[in-house]
Amino acid sequence: MAAQDGTNGSNASADGPADATNESANGTTGGGGATNESANESTWGPRIDGEAGATTPENNTAAETANALGEFLAQWLPVGLADAVSKFVLAVVIMVLAWYASKVINRLLGRRIARRFRRPSVSRTVLRLIRLVVMFFGFTTVLTVYEVQLGDIVLSVTVFTAVVGVILAPIVGSYISGIFVLADQPYEVGDMVEIVDQDVHGFVEDVTLRYTKIFTLDNTFVTIPNGSIRDRDVVNYSAEDPRTRLRLDVTVSYEDDVEAARRLLENAARDVDVVIDGGPDIRIGSARYPAAPTCYVNDFADHGVLLTLRFWVKEPYKLLTARSKILERVWDRQDDVDMTFPYPHSHLVFDETSGHLDVAVGEGGPGGRVADGDRRGTSDANPNGRGDARSDDPST
Template sequence: MVGVQGAVDEAVRTFRDLPGARFVAATLVLVVGWYASRLLVRLLGRPVARRFQRPSLTKTVLGGVRAVAMLVAASVAANQLGFKPGDILLSVTVFSAVLGLVLAPIIGSVINGLFLLADQPYEIGDMIELVDQGKRGYVEDITLRYTKIFTLENTFLVVPNSNMRDRDVINYSAEDTRSRLSLELLVTYESDIEEARAIVERAARETTEVVEGGPDIRIGSARYPSAPVSRVKEFADNGVLLDLRYWVKDPYYLGRVNSKINERIWSAVADADVEMAYPHQHLVFDETSGTARVEIDRGEPAARPEEFDAPD
């Protein structure tokens, strides 16, 4: 056994003395470390997911585990190249200081990413809207540096986390995916208001994506009826303004739902004692309006403005 061990040691020394042997060993260590990090992530994936129960945190933790595994492999590889632990620590310290000065904005985004993961304003898969841009889409990925949004226009929007924390963000997929929407309808004063309210409520109830009814929906300390409700909002200049409030089951097709309800209202109004209002203009002439000399029979042009008789 002693002879075998001595032979092995001699073979190792001989291999190390070969040109480029240390680089080959370091490369092998890095390759093994890379595969080991993947295996480690695969083994810890499910336990970590059950522990945190949030996709963003799970991806961040598993990414950190893989980074640590690769860092250990890189340290071993550096040791194979002749770097001592003290030299490695000094190099890492100097590199970190330079990196902190040069990449300060990125480090700021990473810090804001940690705050985003802690505050949980949104999660992967949520539908959000950036209020200042009017952009709406799904959260595709959350990293320590940026948030990736897949917009409804079939484009990707990558926003640094430092900017995301300063924006007003609407989350349509929070704890309850139901969203309350409104639709306004202007009908004439001659219309049957009760029938108009019944039409818009029925149009909403018959739409598949709308909550038909059930227990009241609670938001904080307030409770709202789940069924569509139409009320008289205002006696406007050109008609009576009705306001329909309804809940949709999922916030993913808001424009489509609104269009379906409008189509049903349009079809129902045609057969009802209800008329949609629109702005009208009436020109009134009386004794104070003056007179205009216009001769049409002979095809002569109308009198010029200065030929009008001004009122007394």
């Protein structure tokens, strides 16, 4: 019994130092916890409790980065200035990265989108929207740097839009018109078009949701809002096929050889380089038209026979050149077939019913002229009524 008691006493004494050691370790751990709490309290910048609706650390990484940068700058700058500079620098870096990322994404997806839509105007619009989404994501990240809630921004934008709705209405209408322009496909990038009421001829350079840019034949740019261009007549010369058909009306005299005049017009058109001089028929819809220049008798006009020459031009921007060269060749060769161009003229005829006027020169009233007799019909001075003017001066 004594031995056992001694053994138990030894165990108790052995356990005693161990318990003391554990308590000491726990105390040390507790001290470490106090140290951690003190470190947390000294972290840069104020912290908003979760009850106040602050974002979680996972959703506020940008703000934490700004705080860390502010701590670093606070070694040389005042606290307030360091905080402002850190947030501004981080916002600039985020927007630059978003801009660069949008360019990289457009470069990677550009060819795929172009093959998918097959229309330059639509593919460009899609790429612009992708770039806008990336930049908007960067903007929302900048808002988290300044600890601004996106819901507050949306509410402010809603109120602002309601206030200035009258001002924004034309802009919104232009964007909606741009959507209809892209959907209706009246023209495409690279097409030659004509704005009839503005006398604008040129190539479509770009089509956006807000405007259409035209590079004119005068080497100038014309930008027309889509809301305005939808209300105008637009002629597309190169939709589907750049070949354009023109007509030229020429009137020849009734005394001329009409068949020879027709051949002269057709040959004059064939000799122009920009004119299609033959080949298979050109199809427009369900109709087919001769590719070679063709001249028809159109009408028997007041002054002669009206001939109509129809011909195809290879490129739509060479219409005026083709027309001018054909007219030059017709003018140079008209003597070969004795072709004449009738023109309206007036022929005045005086007969016995035209009346007469007697004029006295050198005597009488003001100016030395005296009217003798009646202006109409016959008079005593001229009973025959020949309609001539007679002078009372024997010397004349």
